[in-house]
Amino acid sequence: MSKIAVLGYGVVGSGVVELFYKNKESILKKAGRDADIKYILDIRDFPDSPYRDKFTKDINDIVNDDEVTIVAECMGGATFAYDFVKACLMKGKNVSTSNKELVAKKGAELLAIAKEKNCNFFFEASVGGAIPIIRPLHKCLAANDITYIAGILNGTTNFILDRMINENMDFSDALSMAQKLGYAEKDPTADIEGHDACRKICILSSLITGKHIYPENVYTKGITEISLKDVKFAEKFGAAVKLIASVRKLENGKIIPMVMPMLVPYENLISRVDNVFNAVMVCGDGIDRAMFYGRGAGMLPTASAVLGDVIEQLKTEGNGTDLAQTWVDCDNSEILDDYKESSFRMYFRLAGSDLSAPEGAEIVENGDEIVFVTEKMTISDAEKLEADFTAAGAEVKSKIAVLEI
């Protein structure tokens, strides 16, 4: 019988335990072997939990117990979680994690240890929550040259934008509502500034290039500057404002990952993704394009992804290293191209007198403010255009790229 340890009994960890016991019979049937949760690691006490006998506060109980062959890390963060996951992998234990920060910061190192120790380091839950994306990308789409990935990888910001779009709430009211409903943290920085989405696009970028892409090297802009006005003008243009994390592979082999709010035209299915849902569009030379949609966070959705990994661990136990060779550490400057050279149609909203849109632009509004969408230009040229307008006395209220897939 295989023994499992769950690290962390917060939202995700308790979901893992709950879903495991709820569907234990069918899970073990699919796994093809018997298994049980032996330990739950948490510094807190849960004297009333039906699982109270499984709790420990000491990671060494788990690390040094040879019976434990599978570890589900659901702690979050990249300090203790890093130490604990590393210690487990060093002992040859198979690890599954929902921790995007850990994978985005330490993936290459942990994958290398897993390879050396002939065990698996899985992280399906780290991107898109319940949405199967890591394994489909790594396995089902493996015959493709993946050229572009773009999607909504953060549910909190999508909820906020959805309220702005559908309920005419302004950003701060929508954020408060997200906090009230538990979709946003008290300190919402990681979500609204795009850091969370950035970690996830780094993981996908690493997966398609085989090189570890670090979050600090990726252009990241959040949604705090998006105004209700922009959302409404976007609507008039026929698009929804969404926080888009994307990565494009260039013909020179380099990539441009980036996170920023974008106008997503209604023809694109991503524009229709509402509430806290996530969606990832993947383009490749075989598939053309495919999209994966679902809940990007939450107790049971994330637990579903962690347990999918655990079942795979059970099936392949003693035959590990499945994802182990997927990416290695690298000097990011060698693989990242300058994001300012990517081209988009650009939405501008300007205030001032005697303003006119550049040639070829589509005028969305011409009243107190002038709002237009340009032809395709590089971000660099859009910045020059912005500077020109400013020099001419205009106030550039917003500048947002339009997604084209």
Place this chain on the structure above:
Amino acid sequence: MSKIAVLGYGVVGSGVVELFYKNKESILKKAGRDADIKYILDIRDFPDSPYRDKFTKDINDIVNDDEVTIVAECMGGATFAYDFVKACLMKGKNVSTSNKELVAKKGAELLAIAKEKNCNFFFEASVGGAIPIIRPLHKCLAANDITYIAGILNGTTNFILDRMINENMDFSDALSMAQKLGYAEKDPTADIEGHDACRKICILSSLITGKHIYPENVYTKGITEISLKDVKFAEKFGAAVKLIASVRKLENGKIIPMVMPMLVPYENLISRVDNVFNAVMVCGDGIDRAMFYGRGAGMLPTASAVLGDVIEQLKTEGNGTDLAQTWVDCDNSEILDDYKESSFRMYFRLAGSDLSAPEGAEIVENGDEIVFVTEKMTISDAEKLEADFTAAGAEVKSKIAVLEI
């Protein structure tokens, strides 16, 4: 070096060969071992093909060549393909297929042989073409109790309905256009009567129950009776008419798979799936719901799925039986519940005098014809309602269920 045989050099088979050689370097890197295509089986001659040295007309060349460990079946049909796949599996060769008819008719038997011979029988391409759905459902979502699946599993009919919706074409003109563009066969029966979608929902039904579900036991209605009028009234109601293949798991453990045109409300992402694209929504107790979208057919999209399987075969060679235990043969009457007992809101379009909609119905149109959508009722009750209207002298022009997820 592993040797691969491709059975059939039609649209899919030639796509497999093309995509394999196009991305050979990265494919073999992901596979972790060297491999090449040794044989292509086809009864036709291809003297000018760059691969002419690989062609054979005799399946025995492949079956009896112990070097060949992986076979990609792209012939279609369930006669020769069945014999050939069976012969290959009996020899312990790993088989990947795009052939939904074969899997829907003979899956249980072929999976049993694969298990016995310790090799893999994979069929990712058999449902949803390029869309990863078999492996995500089988692996990533394995911790879930899957309660409902509904989607667009046939691109030809979706193209036809899309033309009716967006270009006001009537059914026969849209069908002609689909034939001209190569999306529909000369004999379009399998598509427009729903048989193709039925085979695919049978495969998904088998996957979630572990029991082989046979197409002839599944209620299947195509789109030939859908009129432009219905499409337009659906629009007025706020829905798109789509051919929906679905399977619901009931609390008694039985299932109801069915294929029929349905009104899909605009809030549901499936309503936005246009052109020849497919999409599958999956509901489970962990994930809530997830959707998979992409190209359901075509040369390279289907080849992408077949080759994804081939890469997995290469990675797991000598360690097969991955899908082997997924489903077994069974008496379908023990697992299928009566589809007439499923409940839906029902759209009715009636002609006649002195007609009135039943209590609680939402009136869509009340002119020469009366069009309404009822409250939820069983299909059985909807048939009674239809009979009552007919008895009262009305002509029931259409009766279409509304999808609710």
